[in-house]
Amino acid sequence: MSSVLVQFRTEDTAKAMATSICDRLGLDLQSYLRMCISRMNQENGIPFSMNVNDIPRNKGMEAMKEASRLASENGVSDMTLDEINAEIDAVRGQMAE
Numbered sequence: 648m649s650s651v652l653v654q655f656r657t658e659d660t661a662k663a664m665a666t667s668i669c670d671r672l673g674l675d676l677q678s679y680l681r682m683c684i685s686r687m688n689q690e691n692g693i694p695f696s697m698n699v700n701d702i703p704r705n706k707g708m709e710a711m712k713e714a715s716r717l718a719s720e721n722g723v724s725d726m727t728l729d730e731i732n733a734e735i736d737a738v739r740g741q742m743a744e
Contacts, residue, residue: 653680653684662676665679
């Protein structure tokens with residue numbers, strides 16, 4: 648089966664929003680568009696809805712993103728594992744006193 652290139656124009660903000668939604672759904676935009684065309688052909692119409700609001704929150708991932716944001720804000724996002732462990736040991740030493 649041969650492939651064909653499909654191109655179209657859209658607003659920058661619309662593409663950015665669509666890419667963000669796809670990322671949250673675990674897809675890239677190209678995969679979503681291929682899936683959309685395939686299902687449209689199978690169903691002879693637009694057969695499905697995918698809504699970000701239906702996805703349960705991933706609290707662990709949210710916590711990691713927040714920790715990463717805080718590390719960047721405080722200038723410690725590039726610490727090595729040894730530096731992180733040294734900080735933890737120092738705090739534990741202070742707590743033991």
